[in-house]
Amino acid sequence: MESALLSASHFTTTTLLKSEREVAGGRVAVTKLQSSFYGKEINSHALFIRNFSAVKRIHLTVTSVMRRKLVKKETIVPDPDYRIPIVLLGLSGGLFYAENLPAAVPIGLLGLLLLFQTTRVRFVFDDEALEVKVGEQLEESGENVFVGGKNRWKYSSFLNWELWWPTFPILVYFKENQTKPEGQVHFFPVIFNGKQLYDVMVERCGPSKTSGPK
Structure with missing residues (x-):
């Protein structure tokens, strides 16, 4: 009986050893569990390895990403431009002077409309x-009269956009898939500062694909 108890005691005896060594500039803690049977080592297994330099780099990377997400972009409102x-x-005035009323009237009305919109x-x-x-207080413009929905489109929904023409911007075009999945096209007269509009877009x-306005 005594012999059996001693054998069981030797069989269940385990020693937890810890050793530390330098690896690739980092401090590595290695924990080994050694099992002994009648004084002979039968197994050695690394349970936990931790490189503190790598952990520090990961922490700094995560912190940098989180800071970028927390910093909001500045709200930009391009200045009005009355050139068009x-x-x-x-x-229209030139056509009216030349007594070309059929052309002068619609062009003049379009000019007045854009002047008001600017x-x-x-x-x-x-x-x-x-x-x-709309307005100096930047009030809501309501629903889009052509395609419906709010006149607000997330940047992530933009499929492509263009500014015509770079040297004297007249139209800005963009296509987005927020209004409808297959994409919705929009055209707006450039009644804003073309350079500011291009840069923020x-x-x-x-x-x-176009170059910036001069």
């Missing part, structure tokens, strides 16, 4: 979306 309505009104319509680029607003919506 002025050009249209000037052209005083009130604003493109607002906030942290996550482009939104069309590139920053928030990605690059365009």
